[in-house]
Amino acid sequence: MTDDYLMRIGTLIRNARQHRGWTQTQLAEALGTSQSAINRIERGGQNISLEMIARIGEALDSEIVSLGYAGPMHLRVVGGRRLSGSISVKTSKNACVALLCASLLNAGRTTLRRVARIEEVYRILEVLNSIGVRTRWVNDGDDLEITPPARLDLGSMDTEAARRTRSVIMFLGPLMHREDRFKIPYAGGCDLGTRTVEPHMSALRRYGLEITATGGYYHAEVDRSVVPTRPIVLTERGDTVTENALLAAARHDGVTVIRNASSNYMVQDLCFFLEQLGVRIDGIGTTTLTVHGVPVIDRDVDYSPSEDPVEAMSLIAAAVVTSSELTIRRVPIEFLEIELAVLENMGLDHERGDEYVADNGRTRLVDLTVRPSKLRSPIDKIHPMPFPGLNIDNVPFFAAIAASAQGGTLIHDWVYDNRAIYLTELTRLGAEVKLLDPHRVLVEGPTRWRPAEMMCPPALRPAVVVLLAMMAAEGTSVLRNVYVINRGYEDLAERLNSVGARIETFRDI
Numbered sequence: 001m002t003d004d005y006l007m008r009i010g011t012l013i014r015n016a017r018q019h020r021g022w023t024q025t026q027l028a029e030a031l032g033t034s035q036s037a038i039n040r041i042e043r044g045g046q047n048i049s050l051e052m053i054a055r056i057g058e059a060l061d062s063e064i065v066s067l068g069y070a071g072p073m074h075l076r077v078v079g080g081r082r083l084s085g086s087i088s089v090k091t092s093k094n095a096c097v098a099l100l101c102a103s104l105l106n107a108g109r110t111t112l113r114r115v116a117r118i119e120e121v122y123r124i125l126e127v128l129n130s131i132g133v134r135t136r137w138v139n140d141g142d143d144l145e146i147t148p149p150a151r152l153d154l155g156s157m158d159t160e161a162a163r164r165t166r167s168v169i170m171f172l173g174p175l176m177h178r179e180d181r182f183k184i185p186y187a188g189g190c191d192l193g194t195r196t197v198e199p200h201m202s203a204l205r206r207y208g209l210e211i212t213a214t215g216g217y218y219h220a221e222v223d224r225s226v227v228p229t230r231p232i233v234l235t236e237r238g239d240t241v242t243e244n245a246l247l248a249a250a251r252h253d254g255v256t257v258i259r260n261a262s263s264n265y266m267v268q269d270l271c272f273f274l275e276q277l278g279v280r281i282d283g284i285g286t287t288t289l290t291v292h293g294v295p296v297i298d299r300d301v302d303y304s305p306s307e308d309p310v311e312a313m314s315l316i317a318a319a320v321v322t323s324s325e326l327t328i329r330r331v332p333i334e335f336l337e338i339e340l341a342v343l344e345n346m347g348l349d350h351e352r353g354d355e356y357v358a359d360n361g362r363t364r365l366v367d368l369t370v371r372p373s374k375l376r377s378p379i380d381k382i383h384p385m386p387f388p389g390l391n392i393d394n395v396p397f398f399a400a401i402a403a404s405a406q407g408g409t410l411i412h413d414w415v416y417d418n419r420a421i422y423l424t425e426l427t428r429l430g431a432e433v434k435l436l437d438p439h440r441v442l443v444e445g446p447t448r449w450r451p452a453e454m455m456c457p458p459a460l461r462p463a464v465v466v467l468l469a470m471m472a473a474e475g476t477s478v479l480r481n482v483y484v485i486n487r488g489y490e491d492l493a494e495r496l497n498s499v500g501a502r503i504e505t506f507r508d509i
């Protein structure tokens with residue numbers, strides 16, 4: 001129990017220190033102690049006095065390191081309120097994590113602008129910091145500066161942080177350029193059922209990377225005599241597998257053709273970033289990418305990842321279920337066109353402003369106003385496809401929207417083994433959601449939402465869907481343990497409150 005308590009305090013201190021952009025040495029200096037003492041404290045290996053906790057809190061100017069903040073975060077939602085005004089979409093989790101991994105390709109300093117301050121980013125930063133990469137938040141904490149060391153200390157990798165994300169799998173591509181042998185922990189993330197890594201292995205094998213998965217680790221060994229002599233054909237058009245293949249190709253001395261590549265938003269952001277690193281890529285936005293690799297990359301670069309289409313979809317769904325008029329700014333329209341076409345057919349009244357370009361200079365954005373509408377169920381089923389299909393991560397939001405519409409909607413989530421089941425949680429808030437089989441739910445609307453007290457489903461998007469339903473339900477609901485939401489959304493409760501929601505954050509002691 002004591003050990004567990006010390007670990008939790010240690011993690012809070014580490015998070016607060018990284019939030020400030022400080023190294024362990026900087027914090028040690030501020031406290032007049034040694035870096036090794038800070039390291040022990042952060043790992044929960046040292047008894048720590050209340051006075052020391054207070055001093056650390058003061059040094060880091062952090063409310064986080066104060067008593068009463070150690071437990072999991074919960075939300076109390078007073079629902080039935082209309083939203084109004086405007087809210088801006090933040091940069092995407094999935095591009096940010098890919099770019100953080102990609103920064104390992106560069107010996108120079110990488111600056112990423114307006115990086116989403118979300119738990120998934122923090123986990124990858126913890127992993128990067130633990131292996132010796134220096135990262136610091138600059139410009140009032142908006143931007144992130146990343147400088148890798150000449151040699152990584154992979155033996156010290158923070159495996160606990162690594163195991164909490166799926167994204168760590170994208171270390172494979174960059175690390176194979178730096179090490180002949182290395183290991184990374186099995187990738188984790190949401191509980192969505194089995195997620196294969198086989199496509200990653202078969203793509204990277206073409207660069208001589210052999211992986212054996214034993215004892216909770218992927219053990220990787222690189223045979224540098226093996227290089228791709230013909231196009232790499234991905235066995236799945238997956239996002240992170242495409243990114244891994246790109247990361248491998250980026251520093252390969254030659255031209256690689258990647259076929260059946262995902263052309264989804266995070267892949268495009270990664271391509272634009274690689275271009276800044278001097279890697280030429282033909283075919284961005286298509287399923288065939290031709291990468292002209294550069295063996296040594298050493299540049300100070302500055303890149304602005306684009307806005308998150310899934311966050312935009314979440315906000316559209318928030319407006320729909322609460323029957324609100326809401327303007328959503330900075331919507332990456334190219335990645336929401338099918339969703340909007342479906343919603344239009346369901347009767348959604350909305351208006352798009354003129355297009356403008358995102359800070360990456362490439363992605364097209366619009367401001368979108370959603371108005372209260374009488375929706376009817378779609379004639380056909382809702383099902384995702386790799387881009388340019390309806391986004392896989394947007395499917396769960398259609399459950400909440402369908403529950404607000406008149407009639408029955410079939411949602412076919414063929415992609416994940418274990419995600420559709422979480423949509424049945426909406427029944428606890430009054431929706432009629434029937435699980436037909438592990439991949440299909442039938443939603444019968446409209447719903448008279450009612451409040452409930454619930455645990456957060458262990459999957460990001462279904463968890464947000466439950467939160468949205470709570471916002472629609474008149475009365476007070478409680479959603480417990482929302483780490484999974486914070487994994488992908490920055491200050492969601494606070495931002496929704498700024499447009500009229502009433503969501504309070506609280507924690508157990």
Ligand SMILES: CC(=O)N[C@H]1[C@@H](OP(=O)(O)OP(=O)(O)OC[C@H]2O[C@@H](n3ccc(=O)[nH]c3=O)[C@H](O)[C@@H]2O)O[C@H](CO)[C@@H](O)[C@@H]1O
Pocket residue numbers: 094095097166167194195196236237238239240241266386392393415416417
């Ligand atoms: C960090 C990151 O970017 N995560 C995203 C990425 O994860 P990521 O790219 O890691 O997704 P996975 O590789 O796990 O693919 C998701 C599921 O789709 C299946 N699959 C995928 C493509 C395909 O052509 N055929 C197929 O069957 C996979 O077997 C798996 O069951 O893509 C997912 C699908 O868009 C998103 O939910 C995640 O938010």
Ligand SMILES: C=C(OP(=O)(O)O)C(=O)O
Pocket residue numbers: 166167189190192393460461488
């Ligand atoms: C499933 C998701 O992400 P990840 O790949 O990070 O688990 C998601 O963003 O909905």
